[in-house]
Amino acid sequence: MAAIETGHHQMAHLPPVAPAPKLLNLDKLSPFVDQLPRPPVAKRDGVRPSPTNRKKQIPFYRMPIQEFSSQIHRDVPATRFWGYGNSVPGPTIEARSGEEILVEWQNKLPLQHFLPIDHNLMGAENDKPEVRTVVHLHGAKVPPASDGYPEDWYVPGQAKIYHYPNQQDATMLWYHDHAMGINRLNICAGMVGCYIIRDAFEDNLNLPKGEFEIPLVLTDRMIRADGQLYYPVSQLANAPWLPEYFGDAVLINGKLLPYLEVQPRKYRFRLLNGSNGRFYFLTLSNGQKFHHIGSDQGLMASPVEAQRLTIAPGERFDLVLDFSEHAGEQIILNDGAVKIMQFRVAKGKVDDPSSLPPKLRDVARISEASAIRTRRLTLEQVDYLTGEPEVHLLDGKRWHEPISEKPVLNSTEIWELMNLTDDAHPIHLHLVRFQILDRRSLNTGVYLYQKKLVYVGDAVPPEPHEMGWKDTIRATPGACTRIIVNFSGYTGRYVWHCHILEHEDNEMMRPYEVVAADKA
Ligand code: C2O
Ligand code: CU
Ligand code: CU
Numbered sequence: 429m430a431a432i433e434t435g436h437h438q439m440a441h442l443p444p445v446a447p448a449p450k451l452l453n454l455d456k457l458s459p460f461v462d463q464l465p466r467p468p469v470a471k472r473d474g475v476r477p478s479p480t481n482r483k484k485q486i487p488f489y490r491m492p493i494q495e496f497s498s499q500i501h502r503d504v505p506a507t508r509f510w511g512y513g514n515s516v517p518g519p520t521i522e523a524r525s526g527e528e529i530l531v532e533w534q535n536k537l538p539l540q541h542f543l544p545i546d547h548n549l550m551g552a553e554n555d556k557p558e559v560r561t562v563v564h565l566h567g568a569k570v571p572p573a574s575d576g577y578p579e580d581w582y583v584p585g586q587a588k589i590y591h592y593p594n595q596q597d598a599t600m601l602w603y604h605d606h607a608m609g610i611n612r613l614n615i616c617a618g619m620v621g622c623y624i625i626r627d628a629f630e631d632n633l634n635l636p637k638g639e640f641e642i643p644l645v646l647t648d649r650m651i652r653a654d655g656q657l658y659y660p661v662s663q664l665a666n667a668p669w670l671p672e673y674f675g676d677a678v679l680i681n682g683k684l685l686p687y688l689e690v691q692p693r694k695y696r697f698r699l700l701n702g703s704n705g706r707f708y709f710l711t712l713s714n715g716q717k718f719h720h721i722g723s724d725q726g727l728m729a730s731p732v733e734a735q736r737l738t739i740a741p742g743e744r745f746d747l748v749l750d751f752s753e754h755a756g757e758q759i760i761l762n763d764g765a766v767k768i769m770q771f772r773v774a775k776g777k778v779d780d781p782s783s784l785p786p787k788l789r790d791v792a793r794i795s796e797a798s799a800i801r802t803r804r805l806t807l808e809q810v811d812y813l814t815g816e817p818e819v820h821l822l823d824g825k826r827w828h829e830p831i832s833e834k835p836v837l838n839s840t841e842i843w844e845l846m847n848l849t850d851d852a853h854p855i856h857l858h859l860v861r862f863q864i865l866d867r868r869s870l871n872t873g874v875y876l877y878q879k880k881l882v883y884v885g886d887a888v889p890p891e892p893h894e895m896g897w898k899d900t901i902r903a904t905p906g907a908c909t910r911i912i913v914n915f916s917g918y919t920g921r922y923v924w925h926c927h928i929l930e931h932e933d934n935e936m937m938r939p940y941e942v943v944a945a946d947k948a
Pocket of ligand 1: 858925
């Protein structure tokens with residue numbers, strides 16, 4: 429049976445891994461001694477003329493991408509990071525729907541990478557500079573020139589000004605590195621930050637705000653005994669790539685096992701899984717429920733209660749936690765058996781003027797009949813002969829093959845993501861928001877070897893929390909996951925890919941192009 433939530437990869441196909449250095453012994457660390465940090469809020473650096481209307485002045489931000497060090501735990505020596513500003517996650521950019529901004533992303537990194545580059549991977553060949561970066565704002569509807577196309581990277585000493593129109597509903601996006609062939613390393617090094625869009629509709633809901641609204645960014649890391657990041661390599665000296673990266677140190681807002689003092693009232697948490705490849709299965713130690721109010725692209729129609737959350741890399745969950753019945757308790761946020769952080773609820777009673785409305789925002793379902801085209805696209809894993817690393821492909825194609833997905837601007841399509849592998853792959857499309865129609869298990873052997881489609885069960889509707897707008901979806905193993913997408917916004921070249929960064933860096937990413945109706 430293909431479990432809908434499977435995220436645990438099969439280990440059988442891993443190339444031999446080189447022995448790791450001595451890693452931090454997590455059992456010896458005292459838990460809950462550091463406060464959970466709140467990511468700083470980005471400060472404007474004046475105004476500049478809008479690229480679309482030179483007479484209009486719009487907010488301008490400068491964001492250095494640089495090396496810094498930061499302590500992940502009181503008793504661990506400071507760790508070197510490469511990130512935005514000087515924190516992981518970087519400064520949160522606060523924007524309003526309909527109000528455009530400019531961000532200058534400045535590459536101030538050193539000239540040599542400190543994590544192991546694999547020069548066999550597409551775009552990371554020996555003739556490419558080692559240190560390159562380009563920033564993508566995940567979930568944003570932006571013109572192609574500001575989307576952070578993987579080949580638009582630039583080297584230390586250079587900068588790019590990107591234009592973010594923010595013509596979309598309130599939600600939390602995130603910015604991260606997208607440099608071809610090394611994005612797994614750059615993100616592992618710390619290149620992650622939050623970007624929150626707000627709007628009047630959401631303001632009127634009176635959700636918890638200000639000090640009662642906190643982004644929570646999950647990133648798992650392997651940490652050496654000396655406190656430094658470790659990124660494992662294969663035993664092949666000139667082909668160090670490995671198909672997955674899991675660290676036993678789960679950092680939340682850059683800290684290991686922090687605590688947060690909260691009042692007995694409602695809080696809003698903006699959760700992001702910014703990990704390279706890890707899926708989380710989150711619960712609260714007191715059995716308390718999460719009120720899930722929004723998905724990747726905004727608020728859901730109504731809150732969904734959940735005892736357990738499954739979040740894939742790239743996904744965002746907008747959550748309300750109500751501590752009013754839990755005064756005086758110490759509650760642990762767990763991922764399975766792994767502790768992540770602790771909430772310390774103050775004693776007594778407080779006034780809570782915020783609300784958790786039973787009705788949030790209408791999410792009109794896109795009708796299947798409106799789709800003008802259905803594309804069947806496989807997710808495949810190709811295992812090579814012993815000693816050769818595996819590769820993951822979208823629709824059987826590599827990055828450099830000609831563009832095959834060319835949706836027409838403003839048209840609606842259904843994409844059938846046929847996952848023929850044993851792993852769940854979180855599939856993300858740039859530019860758009862979409863809805864999931866259903867998932868249906870199929871006989872992958874028959875599909876692969878006889879090119880025949882045989883379903884082995886009924887179509888399963890999305891889970892209640894997946895009924896909102898999405899930009900990243902779990903394509904579950906051995907199943908066809910159908911999404912419906914309206915390609916609105918801009919024409920031009922974008923990408924779609926698996927958000928397991930090791931897969932993305934090794935061919936599980938494809939360009940796609942939105943074309944004008946008269947050019948189709
Ligand atoms: Cu989160 Cu192509 O990105
Ligand atoms: Cu994206
Ligand atoms: Cu994948």
